[in-house]
Amino acid sequence: MQKLSSVVFRIEALERVAIFGVGLIGGSFALALREAGFQGRILGVDTPETARRACDLGVIDEALAPQPAAQLADLVYLALPISGILEILPQLDRWVQADALITDAGSTKDAIVRRARESVARCQFLGGHPLAGRELRGVEAADPVLFRGRRYVLTPRTRAELDHPRAREFVGWIEKIGALPVILDAAEHDRIVAFTSHLPQLASSALASLLEGRTEAQSHVFGPALVDSTRLALSSFDIWGDILETNRGEIGAALETYIRTLQAFARVLELDPEGLREHFRKAAKFAGGLRDTT
Amino acid sequence: MQKLSSVVFRIEALERVAIFGVGLIGGSFALALREAGFQGRILGVDTPETARRACDLGVIDEALAPQPAAQLADLVYLALPISGILEILPQLDRWVQADALITDAGSTKDAIVRRARESVARCQFLGGHPLAGRELRGVEAADPVLFRGRRYVLTPRTRAELDHPRAREFVGWIEKIGALPVILDAAEHDRIVAFTSHLPQLASSALASLLEGRTEAQSHVFGPALVDSTRLALSSFDIWGDILETNRGEIGAALETYIRTLQAFARVLELDPEGLREHFRKAAKFAGGLRDTT
Numbered sequence: 113m114q115k116l117s118s119v120v121f122r123i124e125a126l127e128r129v130a131i132f133g134v135g136l137i138g139g140s141f142a143l144a145l146r147e148a149g150f151q152g153r154i155l156g157v158d159t160p161e162t163a164r165r166a167c168d169l170g171v172i173d174e175a176l177a178p179q180p181a182a183q184l185a186d187l188v189y190l191a192l193p194i195s196g197i198l199e200i201l202p203q204l205d206r207w208v209q210a211d212a213l214i215t216d217a218g219s220t221k222d223a224i225v226r227r228a229r230e231s232v233a234r235c236q237f238l239g240g241h242p243l244a245g246r247e248l249r250g251v252e253a254a255d256p257v258l259f260r261g262r263r264y265v266l267t268p269r270t271r272a273e274l275d276h277p278r279a280r281e282f283v284g285w286i287e288k289i290g291a292l293p294v295i296l297d298a299a300e301h302d303r304i305v306a307f308t309s310h311l312p313q314l315a316s317s318a319l320a321s322l323l324e325g326r327t328e329a330q331s332h333v334f335g336p337a338l339v340d341s342t343r344l345a346l347s348s349f350d351i352w353g354d355i356l357e358t359n360r361g362e363i364g365a366a367l368e369t370y371i372r373t374l375q376a377f378a379r380v381l382e383l384d385p386e387g388l389r390e391h392f393r394k395a396a397k398f399a400g401g402l403r404d405t406t
Numbered sequence: 407m408q409k410l411s412s413v414v415f416r417i418e419a420l421e422r423v424a425i426f427g428v429g430l431i432g433g434s435f436a437l438a439l440r441e442a443g444f445q446g447r448i449l450g451v452d453t454p455e456t457a458r459r460a461c462d463l464g465v466i467d468e469a470l471a472p473q474p475a476a477q478l479a480d481l482v483y484l485a486l487p488i489s490g491i492l493e494i495l496p497q498l499d500r501w502v503q504a505d506a507l508i509t510d511a512g513s514t515k516d517a518i519v520r521r522a523r524e525s526v527a528r529c530q531f532l533g534g535h536p537l538a539g540r541e542l543r544g545v546e547a548a549d550p551v552l553f554r555g556r557r558y559v560l561t562p563r564t565r566a567e568l569d570h571p572r573a574r575e576f577v578g579w580i581e582k583i584g585a586l587p588v589i590l591d592a593a594e595h596d597r598i599v600a601f602t603s604h605l606p607q608l609a610s611s612a613l614a615s616l617l618e619g620r621t622e623a624q625s626h627v628f629g630p631a632l633v634d635s636t637r638l639a640l641s642s643f644d645i646w647g648d649i650l651e652t653n654r655g656e657i658g659a660a661l662e663t664y665i666r667t668l669q670a671f672a673r674v675l676e677l678d679p680e681g682l683r684e685h686f687r688k689a690a691k692f693a694g695g696l697r698d699t700t
Contacts, residue, residue: 243629263627294627301627307617308628312635314671315609317682320689322667323601329692333557333588333595334602335537340637341606342693349686356679367672371665373616377608378661385650388611392643395614398623399636 126281127152130185132178132200134158134166136246137217138191139254142171144289147256155181158251166251182207187282190216194354197224202231213278215240219305219351221267221298223358229269238279239267239298241305242291247346260290267298306362310355311370313344314363320345420575421446424479426472426494428452428460430540431511432485433548436465438583441550449475452545460545476501481576484510488648491518496525507572509534513599513645515561515592517652523563532573533561533592535599536585543642554584561592600656604649605664607638608657614639 129145131138134156142154156163156172163175182188182204190197197216201224204214212235218224221239228237244262246253264286268274274283274295286293296304320342323329356363380387423439425432428450436448450457450466457469476482476498484491491510495518498508506529512518515533522531538556540547558580562568568577568589580587590598614636617623650657674681 243627245629245631262629265627294625296625296627304622304625304627307620307622308625308632312613312631314668315613315635317686317689318667318671319606319609319664320692321685322663324688324692326601328598328601331588331590331598331602333537333559333590333598334696335539335556337539337606337638338602339696340634341610342689342696343634344631345686345689345693347686347690349683352686353679353683356675356682360675360679364672364675367668367675369616370613371668371672373612374608374661374665374668377612378658378665381650381654381658381661385647385654388650389643389647391615392611392639392641392646394618395611395636395639396641398614398618399639402628402633402636 125152126150126186126285128155128185129153129187129189130155130157130176130181131172131189131191132157132181133191133193133196134162134172134251134254135191136249136251136253136255136258137242137244138189139166139169139171139251140244140256140258141189141191141217141242141289142166143254143256144259145285148285148288148290150285152186155185157181162251169251169254171251171254178203179207182212183209185209186212186278188212188214190214190218192216192218193351194218194220194224194358198227201227201237205232205234208235210235211278212236213238213276213282215282217242219309219355220358221265221296221301225267225269225298236273236276236278238273238282241265241267241301243309244291247343249348257290259286262291263294264291265294265296265301267296267301271295302359303362306359306366307369310359310363311366313347313352314367315370316342316344317347419446420444420480420572420579422449422479423447423481423483424449424451424470424475425466425483425485426451426475427485427487427490428456428466428545428548429485430543430545430547430549430552431536431538432483433460433463433465433545434538434550434552435483435485435511435536435583436460437548437550438553439579442579442582442584444579446480449479451475456545463545463548465545465548472497473501476506477503479503480506480572482506482508484508484512486510486512487645488512488514488518488652492521495521495531499526499528502529504529505572506530507532507570507576509576511536513603513649514652515559515590515595519561519563519592530567530570530572532567532576534580535559535561535595537603538585551584553580556585557588558585559588559590559595561590561595565589596653597656600653600660601663604653604657605660607641607646608661609664610636610638611641 166172214237225239242264244258460466508531519533536558538552
């Protein structure tokens with residue numbers, strides 16, 4: 113059995129990867145694959161301008177249109193905005209090889225996994241979300257070590273899906289690029305990131321949007337803390353609109369929890385600020401623990 | 407006149423600075439003064455252990471008890487927690503020279519300026535707040551460039567107070583260490599920092615404290631954003647307790663504004679996430695503008 117499976121593996125080895133969306137994530141995945149020893153061909157699908165830059169920078173080997181890229185690829189890697197992923201999945205199904213794997217890097221998973229279930233029938237689909245990012249965007253910011261040490265969530269419908277040879281190979285590459293695979297149910301993923309990613313974004317955007325135009329903020333009287341606190345507020349709605357749209361229920365619940373916590377803070381502050389000591393202790397414990405695990 | 411004033415200046419030149427509290431701020435002020443060419447003696451007042459470390463590190467020239475330090479000093483620089491500043495002001499008044507200047511680096515100003523008005527009669531007092539900081543604390547973290555490019559708020563009771571020779575000299579040193587003096591009314595200062603400093607702190611502490619113990623946060627599924635968003639939550643309540651206590655009214659008002667903004671975000675999210683585009687645009691405008699001015 114062992115021998116047979118290794119023969120099968122060799123026959124199936126990835127030869128062509130098609131990356132749809134050669135921006136920060138797609139470009140970094142291409143560079144990371146190459147650095148991890150991938151010997152095959154990396155095809156890129158993007159606007160003519162971005163595709164040319166990606167070729168010039170050596171991020172991809174060749175720029176192609178969606179259809180030929182999908183037809184040639186053993187692995188289709190969708191690093192598009194969520195709405196782009198939702199849109200292209202039904203088309204991809206008409207073009208892909210039967211033994212190909214389609215995966216994505218979208219920041220929410222439930223809507224994408226549902227769409228894939230409805231529309232991808234001719235090959236396997238495996239949802240993914242690398243918990244990596246930078247303030248910079250675009251292929252110029254692509255970085256072969258972007259995924260190193262980062263969690264990479266995978267959302268198979270069943271655990272057995274991970275045993276398909278193509279899926280096993282893909283998970284192997286995730287490990288080779290230094291990321292840490294985490295298996296989660298898609299809905300559970302969305303509930304988690306509502307708290308750990310989407311809520312921090314809205315907390316920062318709300319802070320920055322309320323300060324915009326206020327006289328207090330025009331005084332230039334602020335320290336490094338405000339610069340830190342508004343870093344996420346620089347993020348583009350072009351990315352966040354899709355995330356908010358496809359995870360609004362969970363994000364709404366997380367926002368409610370945050371508002372209730374702030375209301376409790378306000379009440380304690382009014383009664384006796386010393387009562388906030390325990391909240392600060394819990395907060396510092398969490399923030400410290402986070403740093404120990406990263 | 408020009409000549410006379412320059413003679414007066416020479417007679418009055420600072421010879422001995424006493425720094426009460428040789429931690430990050432007090433230690434950095436000492437190092438910055440020295441680097442900016444201060445030729446006089448720097449006395450430090452702190453616990454025996456910290457004072458010895460400050461001497462060993464060359465941050466201060468000599469460790470003294472509060473009374474002799476205050477008696478010898480031309481400039482008394484209070485880099486203590488706010489409660490420590492409030493407590494020591496009445497005692498200092500018994501010890502200081504008549505031509506000395508007492509100043510402080512406390513993060514709130516109204517309570518301190520009121521206390522000084524009641525208790526400091528024998529020499530001049532000028533409230534101050536350098537908008538500088540680091541995650542690290544203690545004299546080991548002291549840095550001669552900590553104040554460079556940072557606003558340094560001064561809260562004289564009247565503009566005329568800044569014309570006293572000692573005050574002029576002190577403001578001259580603030581400029582020489584690279585900080586940018588900003589003159590504000592003490593209550594106005596507190597209203598501003600409630601929004602630009604104290605609210606960001608509570609926003610981060612509330613986020614981290616609600617996540618502590620939640621299963622979502624135990625999954626290790628988070629990206630660099632959460633690490634950024636919880637950096638301030640590492641801050642110690644030993645410092646923040648005093649800030650919250652002495653600025654609770656303004657902080658309460660800022661918290662209310664933040665809660666209302668988040669409630670508006672939640673309503674828009676539920677109706678149509680696209681409605682948040684304008685809020686994100688305002689937030690990014692503010693966050694970008696902040697970075698252009700720092």
